[in-house]
Amino acid sequence: MTAAEPVTAALVIIGNEILSGRTRDANLPHLARELNERGIRLVEARVVSDDEGAIIEAVNALRARCTYVFTTGGIGPTHDDITAEAIAKAFGVTLMRDAEAVRRLESHYEPGQLNAARLRMADVPEGAALVDNPVSRAPGFRMENVYVLAGVPTIMRAMLDGVLLELVGGRPLLSRTVTCWLGEGTLAEGLGQIQERHPDVSIGSYPHFRAGRFGVSLVLRADDPWLLGAATEDVAVLVRSHGEEPQVTEGEPPLADDAG
Amino acid sequence: MTAAEPVTAALVIIGNEILSGRTRDANLPHLARELNERGIRLVEARVVSDDEGAIIEAVNALRARCTYVFTTGGIGPTHDDITAEAIAKAFGVTLMRDAEAVRRLESHYEPGQLNAARLRMADVPEGAALVDNPVSRAPGFRMENVYVLAGVPTIMRAMLDGVLLELVGGRPLLSRTVTCWLGEGTLAEGLGQIQERHPDVSIGSYPHFRAGRFGVSLVLRADDPWLLGAATEDVAVLVRSHGEEPQVTEGEPPLADDAG
Numbered sequence: 001m002t003a004a005e006p007v008t009a010a011l012v013i014i015g016n017e018i019l020s021g022r023t024r025d026a027n028l029p030h031l032a033r034e035l036n037e038r039g040i041r042l043v044e045a046r047v048v049s050d051d052e053g054a055i056i057e058a059v060n061a062l063r064a065r066c067t068y069v070f071t072t073g074g075i076g077p078t079h080d081d082i083t084a085e086a087i088a089k090a091f092g093v094t095l096m097r098d099a100e101a102v103r104r105l106e107s108h109y110e111p112g113q114l115n116a117a118r119l120r121m122a123d124v125p126e127g128a129a130l131v132d133n134p135v136s137r138a139p140g141f142r143m144e145n146v147y148v149l150a151g152v153p154t155i156m157r158a159m160l161d162g163v164l165l166e167l168v169g170g171r172p173l174l175s176r177t178v179t180c181w182l183g184e185g186t187l188a189e190g191l192g193q194i195q196e197r198h199p200d201v202s203i204g205s206y207p208h209f210r211a212g213r214f215g216v217s218l219v220l221r222a223d224d225p226w227l228l229g230a231a232t233e234d235v236a237v238l239v240r241s242h243g244e245e246p247q248v249t250e251g252e253p254p255l256a257d258d259a260g
Numbered sequence: 261m262t263a264a265e266p267v268t269a270a271l272v273i274i275g276n277e278i279l280s281g282r283t284r285d286a287n288l289p290h291l292a293r294e295l296n297e298r299g300i301r302l303v304e305a306r307v308v309s310d311d312e313g314a315i316i317e318a319v320n321a322l323r324a325r326c327t328y329v330f331t332t333g334g335i336g337p338t339h340d341d342i343t344a345e346a347i348a349k350a351f352g353v354t355l356m357r358d359a360e361a362v363r364r365l366e367s368h369y370e371p372g373q374l375n376a377a378r379l380r381m382a383d384v385p386e387g388a389a390l391v392d393n394p395v396s397r398a399p400g401f402r403m404e405n406v407y408v409l410a411g412v413p414t415i416m417r418a419m420l421d422g423v424l425l426e427l428v429g430g431r432p433l434l435s436r437t438v439t440c441w442l443g444e445g446t447l448a449e450g451l452g453q454i455q456e457r458h459p460d461v462s463i464g465s466y467p468h469f470r471a472g473r474f475g476v477s478l479v480l481r482a483d484d485p486w487l488l489g490a491a492t493e494d495v496a497v498l499v500r501s502h503g504e505e506p507q508v509t510e511g512e513p514p515l516a517d518d519a520g
Contacts, residue, residue, distance in 0.1 A: 016464050019302045020435075021292030022479060022512050023466065025285075028307070032281030042279045044314065047288070047305040050464070054304065077445040078465035079452040117448030135469070154469050175280075185337040188377030192339040204276050204310070205338035206283065209395070209414050219282060252282050 007170040009035055010062035011045040014055055014073035014083055015151055018047050026153045027072045033252070034160060038169030039223070040068065050074060055086035063090075063146050068167065070160075073151030075140060077117040083148060084141075088125035091143055095123045101130060101139050108137035134158045171223040176232045179247045180239045183207070184216040190238040191218070198231040200224065219252065267430040269295050270322035271305040274315055274333035274343055275411055278307050286413045287332045293512070294420060298429030299483070300328065310334060315346035323350075323406050328427065330420075333411030335400060337377040343408060344401070348385035351403055355383045361390060361399050368397035394418045431483040436492045439507040440499045443467070444476040450498040451478065458491040460484065479512065 011031055017023040025047070032042045043066060048054040055074075063069045074083030088095040101122035105114055121138040124130070131140035131147060135155045140148050142163075149159045184191075184207045195203045201222040208215050218235055222228040232248060239246040271291055277283040285307070292302045303326060308314040315334075323329045334343035348355040361382035365374055381398040384390070391400035391407065395418045400409045402423075409419045444451075444467045455463045461482040468475050478495055482488040492508060499506035 016462070017466050017479065018288070019292060019305065020296060020479075020481070020512060021289040021302075024289050028278070029281040029284050032279060036280060042281075043309060045279065045307040049303055076465065076467060077448040079448070079455045080464055113443075113446075115445065115449060117452070118445040120448075121445075136474075152467055152469055183373075185375065185378040185381075186373070188337040188339070188380075189375060192377070195339050202276070204340055205336065206277050207336060207412055209412055214396075219277065219280075221280070252280060 007040045007068075007168070008043045008066045009040050009068040009070065010043060010066040012055070012058045012062065012069065012071040013045065013047040013151075014050065014071055015047075016049050016080070018073075019049055027149075027151070027156050030153070030157060031070060031160065034164060035167075035169075036173055036252070038164065038167060039172040040167065040169050041173065050080045050082060052082055052086045052089065055083060056090045059087060059090045059146060063144070067145065069146045071146065071148050072156055075121065075138070075148060075150055077121055077138075081120075084123055084125065087128075087143055087146065087148055090146075091125055091127075093126040096126050098122050098124050098128075098130065098139075104130075104133075104137045104139060131159050132162045134162075173221050173223055174225055174228050175219055175221045175252050176228055177249045177252070178218040178220070178232065178235045178239060179215065179249070180218075180244045181213065181215045182239065182242055182244050183214045186242055187216065187218075187238060190241070191235070194231060194234045194238065197234070198227065200227050201231040203231065203235070267300045267328075267428070268303045268326045269300050269328040269330065270303060270326040272315070272318045272322065272329065272331040273305065273307040273411075274310065274331055275307075276309050276340070278333075279309055287409075287411070287416050290413070290417060291330060291420065294424060295427075295429075296433055296512070298424065298427060299432040300427065300429050301433065310340045310342060312342055312346045312349065315343060316350045319347060319350045319406060323404070327405065329406045331406065331408050332416055335381065335398070335408060335410055337381055337398075341380075344383055344385065347388075347403055347406065347408055350406075351385055351387075353386040356386050358382050358384050358388075358390065358399075364390075364393075364397045364399060391419050392422045394422075433481050433483055434485055434488050435479055435481045435512050436488055437509045437512070438478040438480070438492065438495045438499060439475065439509070440478075440504045441473065441475045442499065442502055442504050443474045446502055447476065447478075447498060450501070451495070454491060454494045454498065457494070458487065460487050461491040463491065463495070 046058045124141045128141040128143045184205045204219045206217045236246045306318045384401045388401040388403045395415045444465045464479045466477045496506045
């Protein structure tokens with residue numbers, strides 16, 4: 001949409017608990033919105049199990065093609081926390097105990113509580129830079145363009161707040177949403193024509209089905225406010241031509257839980 | 261865990277709205293639990309954008325290594341619904357209008373409503389078998405081991421109910437959860453030893469942080485009830501040795517929203 005290369009990101013969610021359906025990930029929507037505001041587009045996410053090979057494959061595939069990669073999960077003190085070791089292997093370096101990370105852990109735990117298992121949380125790949133953890137001290141880390149964050153959402157968000165200050169973003173993506181109670185099939189042909197007329201605006205059509213009735217949210221995204229406004233007006237005219245009054249709201253609508 | 265090959269599955273979530281943070285996926289946890297009950301393990305999930313190359317890459321990578329692959333999203337009537345076309349290309353076949361799918365759409369829409377855009381929902385890759393849609397008729401489809409389902413959760417679940425009847429599962433994975441108010445680092449060393457003693461039981465440690473206090477859910481999973489019971493007892497003994505009374509519950513605990 002601009003001459004400059006788009007700034008992109010990918011997320012690797014590490015954890016059997018997501019794949020078993022036990023836990024519903026809350027980090028992806030938060031990360032996506034924070035990045036969006038800074039003009040960084042989340043282009044792919046993968047959920048992998050607590051398996052070294054799976055983590056290495058996902059991280060190496062994504063770090064080669066995205067500006068930034070984030071991982072969440074697997075950096076605690078227990079046997080199933082293998083992210084740091086996997087990242088070291090993905091980069092072909094060794095895992096080292098970081099003296100500053102040890103100091104942070106020492107400042108957090110009562111005497112006698114910083115056992116061998118907890119000290120593992122000070123092990124990072126050689127060459128990594130620490131990421132602050134204002135909640136429970138045990139740090140995340142950055143290895144080149146890969147940010148390794150905690151999985152617990154409170155801690156992940158606190159870590160991300162610091163990380164966001166150092167990311168270089170692009171032009172923020174602006175968005176507008178047009179909602180109406182029409183089946184998306186009714187609008188599809190006209191919408192496709194509008195998309196063709198406005199190639200620099202991305203138009204998404206998201207149907208919903210509530211109380212036996214179909215409706216649709218049409219979300220328009222662009223980094224140019226003028227182009228966005230022109231395309232939105234075209235969509236509003238299309239909706240009116242089908243006898244419905246469109247509801248136009250600025251920005252991405254509030255998080256849809258999409259529970260159907 | 262058993263002599264037989266494990267039955268595995270992967271999920272490809274298709275949709276810019278998930279990657280923008282607009283919509284929070286609800287299909288993964290539902291699919292994971294339904295599969296788990298049938299002894300099918302979800303081993304990876306990917307969220308990709310409405311981009312043909314991204315869909316093809318994810319589907320081809322995962323269908324080669326998993327027993328089953330499911331996709332959700334992108335099978336509606338609008339310009340951004342490109343899943344059927346992408347699946348056809350992934351399999352190297354052409355997209356064809358399916359006569360039975362047309363009949364189903366004709367039975368659903370009022371005269372004059374089945375326009376050219378909606379008829380696109382009858383296009384499936386050559387050789388695909390239809391998947392019933394009891395909600396709004398427009399079918400999903402199966403291509404070899406790849407099931408292509410709707411993204412709207414109500415419709416996805418209705419489609420999946422039918423699909424589940426034809427899947428061949430493995431031994432169901434049983435699980436038990438031990439919860440206590442201890443930092444996971446306190447338990448980590450003992451837990452690692454228990455994991456070593458019980459290699460056929462997978463032990464996951466999931467910390468939570470609420471009201472300024474750390475707790476942990478230890479989830480044990482195995483397909484053998486005796487092995488599961490023995491490992492659970494060891495974990496309960498470990499928790500008691502740290503002065504806490506463990507709470508042991510059968511099965512996966514209710515869906516944790518993990519909002520921190």
